[in-house]
Amino acid sequence: MREVAAIGVGITKWGELWKKSFRDIYVETALLALEDAGVDRIDSMYVGSMSSGLFVGQEHIAALLADYLGQTPVPSTRVETACASGGLALKLGYMEVASGMSDVVLVSGIEKMTDVSGNEATYALGTAADQEYEGYHGITFPGLYALIAVAHMEKYGTTREQMAMVSVKNHKNGTKNPVAQFPFEITVDQVLNSVMVADPLRILDCSPITDGAAAIILYPAELAKKMGKPVVKIIGTGHATDTIELSQRTDITWLNATYLAAKSAYAMADKKPEDIDLVEVHDCFTIAEICVTEALGFIEKGKGGEAVEQELTAIDGKIPVNPSGGLKSKGHPVGASGVAQAVEVVKQLRSDCCDRQVSDARIGMTQNMGGSGASAVVHIFERE
Amino acid sequence: MREVAAIGVGITKWGELWKKSFRDIYVETALLALEDAGVDRIDSMYVGSMSSGLFVGQEHIAALLADYLGQTPVPSTRVETACASGGLALKLGYMEVASGMSDVVLVSGIEKMTDVSGNEATYALGTAADQEYEGYHGITFPGLYALIAVAHMEKYGTTREQMAMVSVKNHKNGTKNPVAQFPFEITVDQVLNSVMVADPLRILDCSPITDGAAAIILYPAELAKKMGKPVVKIIGTGHATDTIELSQRTDITWLNATYLAAKSAYAMADKKPEDIDLVEVHDCFTIAEICVTEALGFIEKGKGGEAVEQELTAIDGKIPVNPSGGLKSKGHPVGASGVAQAVEVVKQLRSDCCDRQVSDARIGMTQNMGGSGASAVVHIFERE
Numbered sequence: 001m002r003e004v005a006a007i008g009v010g011i012t013k014w015g016e017l018w019k020k021s022f023r024d025i026y027v028e029t030a031l032l033a034l035e036d037a038g039v040d041r042i043d044s045m046y047v048g049s050m051s052s053g054l055f056v057g058q059e060h061i062a063a064l065l066a067d068y069l070g071q072t073p074v075p076s077t078r079v080e081t082a083c084a085s086g087g088l089a090l091k092l093g094y095m096e097v098a099s100g101m102s103d104v105v106l107v108s109g110i111e112k113m114t115d116v117s118g119n120e121a122t123y124a125l126g127t128a129a130d131q132e133y134e135g136y137h138g139i140t141f142p143g144l145y146a147l148i149a150v151a152h153m154e155k156y157g158t159t160r161e162q163m164a165m166v167s168v169k170n171h172k173n174g175t176k177n178p179v180a181q182f183p184f185e186i187t188v189d190q191v192l193n194s195v196m197v198a199d200p201l202r203i204l205d206c207s208p209i210t211d212g213a214a215a216i217i218l219y220p221a222e223l224a225k226k227m228g229k230p231v232v233k234i235i236g237t238g239h240a241t242d243t244i245e246l247s248q249r250t251d252i253t254w255l256n257a258t259y260l261a262a263k264s265a266y267a268m269a270d271k272k273p274e275d276i277d278l279v280e281v282h283d284c285f286t287i288a289e290i291c292v293t294e295a296l297g298f299i300e301k302g303k304g305g306e307a308v309e310q311e312l313t314a315i316d317g318k319i320p321v322n323p324s325g326g327l328k329s330k331g332h333p334v335g336a337s338g339v340a341q342a343v344e345v346v347k348q349l350r351s352d353c354c355d356r357q358v359s360d361a362r363i364g365m366t367q368n369m370g371g372s373g374a375s376a377v378v379h380i381f382e383r384e
Numbered sequence: 385m386r387e388v389a390a391i392g393v394g395i396t397k398w399g400e401l402w403k404k405s406f407r408d409i410y411v412e413t414a415l416l417a418l419e420d421a422g423v424d425r426i427d428s429m430y431v432g433s434m435s436s437g438l439f440v441g442q443e444h445i446a447a448l449l450a451d452y453l454g455q456t457p458v459p460s461t462r463v464e465t466a467c468a469s470g471g472l473a474l475k476l477g478y479m480e481v482a483s484g485m486s487d488v489v490l491v492s493g494i495e496k497m498t499d500v501s502g503n504e505a506t507y508a509l510g511t512a513a514d515q516e517y518e519g520y521h522g523i524t525f526p527g528l529y530a531l532i533a534v535a536h537m538e539k540y541g542t543t544r545e546q547m548a549m550v551s552v553k554n555h556k557n558g559t560k561n562p563v564a565q566f567p568f569e570i571t572v573d574q575v576l577n578s579v580m581v582a583d584p585l586r587i588l589d590c591s592p593i594t595d596g597a598a599a600i601i602l603y604p605a606e607l608a609k610k611m612g613k614p615v616v617k618i619i620g621t622g623h624a625t626d627t628i629e630l631s632q633r634t635d636i637t638w639l640n641a642t643y644l645a646a647k648s649a650y651a652m653a654d655k656k657p658e659d660i661d662l663v664e665v666h667d668c669f670t671i672a673e674i675c676v677t678e679a680l681g682f683i684e685k686g687k688g689g690e691a692v693e694q695e696l697t698a699i700d701g702k703i704p705v706n707p708s709g710g711l712k713s714k715g716h717p718v719g720a721s722g723v724a725q726a727v728e729v730v731k732q733l734r735s736d737c738c739d740r741q742v743s744d745a746r747i748g749m750t751q752n753m754g755g756s757g758a759s760a761v762v763h764i765f766e767r768e
Contacts, residue, residue, distance in 0.1 A: 001484065058511050241459065
């Protein structure tokens with residue numbers, strides 16, 4: 001297996017992009033990554049997208065996007081594992097370069113979610129849960145995470161305010177991110193008084209519905225060094241599953257797939273949580289970020305809420321979590337989020353993040369998950 | 385890169401399986417493959433499915449199926465490239481074993497298409513075409529292949545009867561296949577007098593709407609040899625794309641992605657068309673089989689129709705095409721077809737096909753495509 005580097009990244013402003021088509025958003029982002037990498041060809045493409053079928057009435061997007069990028073007959077593959085589709089695309093792109101099957105691989109994530117009504121979007125997102133045993137009985141995604149939140153509050157004494165602080169922190173970070181959908185600060189009071197979605201989660205605990213894409217170019221590290229550019233290597237990758245149904249888990253506050261994916265990635269990279277300088281995690285809801293920081297080993301089990309309150313996860317804290325603004329402020333075009341996390345980590349490790357730069361960042365991590373945590377993909381990056 | 389063998393296959397009766405759920409069909413088939421392989425664990429899973437979102441209202445099937453197979457926390461990946469999703473899953477499973485990332489990989493394809501109405505199924509299948517530039521203007525899948533048929537008739541003198549003969553041949557082969565959805569013989573007259581779908585294609589030129597799955601276990605060839613079972617290796621893999629829109633191609637009778645995918649697979653396997661003993665091709669419509677046999681290099685360009693008439697593609701002909709009955713008689717659960725083709729080839733190379741056995745079969749090929757040919761995946765298999 002060869003060492004793999006990320007040599008180019010691309011991302012454009014996220015939001016409600018009604019004036020751009022699905023294919024426009026993709027091509028715009030992919031071209032930025034190609035330009036950043038300075039390559040004149042690609043050997044293979046991976047696209048992560050959760051539900052282009054339900055959101056834009058288009059499957060077969062791998063060929064469609066290869067075509068619109070002017071890259072046919074390059075092999076093009078779409079992967080899906082709900083909101084972890086982007087992270088999974090990165091894993092497969094990594095595998096293709098590491099194995100020696102290809103040299104230049106373009107990995108992207110994309111979702112265009114605002115061309116359908118809110119109800120249709122909620123239905124589409126619900127297909128990440130078990131449709132027969134959860135969806136049929138009326139539960140929605142916020143409902144599943146609300147159950148996790150209540151359990152965490154009950155078991156560990158996590159407070160409503162601590163959850164709000166996740167959102168406040170991420171929005172603060174997001175003000176420094178030019179591509180963020182909601183780049184403004186909010187207060188704990190605003191979160192606590194925002195519209196109720198699924199008790200105890202309110203609208204400002206939830207990541208938004210977003211249109212957007214992100215792209216990254218992978219290349220053998222050995223060849224990348226010869227290009228004289230900053231080389232950021234992927235040194236660990238982990239992927240695991242858990243029961244799709246929340247009710248089948250022993251402890252719904254513990255994200256076991258995330259824990260196991262991280263364990264694999266740490267082992268492969270030969271790193272420990274203490275070695276990580278920053279992490280982009282899947283804060284689809286505020287409670288998710290709290291549980292994830294525990295499963296990744298950064299914070300003791302049950303102390304995720306306290307850690308936010310103590311500002312351990314702030315940009316200048318013990319472990320900066322979501323310097324990009326996270327899903328909450330940056331936006332959450334579901335299939336794109338996993339790739340966007342990697343884009344942020346690569347930029348941080350290149351010291352390209354201006355006002356939101358984590359100082360002395362050399363090793364970074366991404367954690368992307370699908371559904372209520374049934375799929376998780378973790379990557380570790382290191383700057384040479 | 386390590387050599388990769390297929391050591392277990394599973395397939396169950398295809399058809400309108402209203403009494404079985406999506407997950408039931410999957411588990412039943414996967415267990416057969418695991419039993420056939422004689423392995424007691426899997427390291428990773430790939431699932432090909434075109435549109436579980438539109439057909440059964442469920443995305444995130446990778447985790448769902450890992451869970452229902454009792455295989456969590458194994459990493460599980462869904463891939464999609466329309467009707468070539470199964471072939472693509474096989475390619476990725478191959479890559480994972482060849483690269484050394486995993487030893488035992490379960491590759492499956494699945495689609496449950498009859499839980500929705502005929503109109504909804506037609507809409508879902510249409511998402512494999514360009515929705516904005518083809519679907520929006522009213523074209524359906526049979527319509528796209530009808531355009532190809534007319535062009536082939538016009539350019540090469542292919543006749544209506546020759547197309548019908550593809551269907552007659554495949555139905556004849558299908559009578560010997562216990563899992564086929566329509567295991568009965570038909571006549572040229574029946575095809576010519578069947579209901580018109582899109583002129584000149586009639587209902588008996590079209591593959592059906594089907595529920596079904598297929599599964600295959602991949603394993604390092606070196607280790608497989610020690611198990612003392614017949615070893616069928618994957619010796620070539622190829623994947624390519626073409627414009628998604630038919631109107632953008634120079635010659636719509638020529639399936640360029642299939643040609644290029646085959647070229648890669650032949651080169652990797654160091655084989656020529658003359659070396660292939662049988663091939664399972666993507667006969668979604670009768671004209672498709674004709675065009676595919678030309679693009680794969682078995683039949684001279686433009687002579688695909690004549691070749692069927694001369695019985696060159698019969699089970700005892702120069703190049704047996706679709707001994708399983710093909711998509712036409714066996715059925716076409718879109719995401720499953722690519723894996724089912726591989727299941728048939730493995731069985732043929734093991735001489736496990738009873739009445740439909742191709743004699744002295746040692747090298748076989750599969751060709752799976754998506755949309756009107758914008759994605760194509762080709763594999764070559766060899767029995768040790």
